[in-house]
Amino acid sequence: METLSIVEVNNIIADIVRKDVKNIHLNVLPPHGDVRITAPLRNDDESIRLFIISKLPWIKKQRIKFENQERESKKEYISGESHYFKGDRYLLNLIDYLGKPKIAIRNNKFIDFYINKNSSVAQKRKTMDEWYRSEFKKIAPPILEKLSKKMKIKVNELRIRKMKTKWGTCNVEKKRIWLNLELIKKPTHHIEYILVHELTHFLERNHNKRFVSYMNKFLPSWRTNKAELNSFILTHEKWER
Numbered sequence: 001m002e003t004l005s006i007v008e009v010n011n012i013i014a015d016i017v018r019k020d021v022k023n024i025h026l027n028v029l030p031p032h033g034d035v036r037i038t039a040p041l042r043n044d045d046e047s048i049r050l051f052i053i054s055k056l057p058w059i060k061k062q063r064i065k066f067e068n069q070e071r072e073s074k075k076e077y078i079s080g081e082s083h084y085f086k087g088d089r090y091l092l093n094l095i096d097y098l099g100k101p102k103i104a105i106r107n108n109k110f111i112d113f114y115i116n117k118n119s120s121v122a123q124k125r126k127t128m129d130e131w132y133r134s135e136f137k138k139i140a141p142p143i144l145e146k147l148s149k150k151m152k153i154k155v156n157e158l159r160i161r162k163m164k165t166k167w168g169t170c171n172v173e174k175k176r177i178w179l180n181l182e183l184i185k186k187p188t189h190h191i192e193y194i195l196v197h198e199l200t201h202f203l204e205r206n207h208n209k210r211f212v213s214y215m216n217k218f219l220p221s222w223r224t225n226k227a228e229l230n231s232f233i234l235t236h237e238k239w240e241r
Contacts, residue, residue, distance in 0.1 A: 007037070007045050009052045012059065016048060022206060024051050026059075029165055033063030036165075077124035083111055085135070087187030103131040129162075129181065136160050136184040140191060144177070147195050151218055153202050167229070168194040170201050186229060193225035 002019040014035040025038040039048055052059070075081065081092045090111045097114035104112045115127060141158060148155050156175040163169070163180045170177045177198045183191050196219040204211040215222045 028062035084185035170198040
C-alpha cells in the first residue's frame with residue numbers, strides 16, 4: 001500500500017510518499033531542490049511537518065548547492081555544441097547526410113553527427129538518444145555481470161530508460177534493475193556506483209546501517225563516487241540518486 005500527499009512548511013512544499021517503511025527518509029532533488037519525503041504509513045501530517053522543520057537548515061543548504069551547481073544549457077543540436085559521453089566533453093559536428101542518421105566519435109574530441117540538415121531538433125534529439133542507448137547497452141551489462149557475480153546476486157533483467165528523478169531503481173521481486181539513460185554521459189565508475197546501490201537493495205531494502213555495511217564491503221569508494229556524481233555537471237532536467 002502506498003499513498004501520496006503534499007505538506008507545506010515555511011513555503012517549502014514537500015511531496016509525501018507513505019509506504020511500508022520503518023523510518024522517514026528525506027530527499028532534496030536537483031536541480032531546483034524539490035523536497036520528497038518517504039514516510040511510514042503510521043506518520044500523520046503533523047509529525048512529518050515537525051520532521052521537515054528539524055531539517056530546514058539542511059534543506060536550505062542543499063538548495064543553495066544546487067543553485068550554484070553548473071548546468072548544461074538546453075540542447076539545440078548544432079555544430080560546436082558541447083555534449084558529454086562517458087564523462088568526457090565532446091564538440092558536436094553536424095554533417096549533412098541523406099542516408100540513415102549515424103553518429104561516430106572522432107579523435108576523442110568530436111561527435112560527428114550525420115543527419116539531414118532539415119531535421120528538426122526533436123528528430124536530432126531522438127537520434128542522439130538512440131545512439132546513447134545503444135552505447136549504454138554495450139557498457140552496462142558487462143559491469144552488471146561483474147558486480148552481480150561478486151555480490152552473488154541473480155539479476156533477471158537490466159533495462160535502460162529516461163527517468164525524471166532517479167539515477168537508478170530496481171524491483172527486488174522480479175530481480176530487475178533500471179538505469180537512467182543520462183548515466184551514459186557520466187564516468188563509468190558512476191554507473192558502477194549506481195549498480196552496486198541497486199544490487200544492495202536486493203540484500204537490504206532500506207537505507208540503514210546494514211545497507212551501508214554492504215556498500216562498504218562491495219564498493220569501498222562509494223561515498224567518493226556518490227559525491228562526484230552529485231557534483232557532476234547537471235543537465236537542464238532533473239536527476240537524482
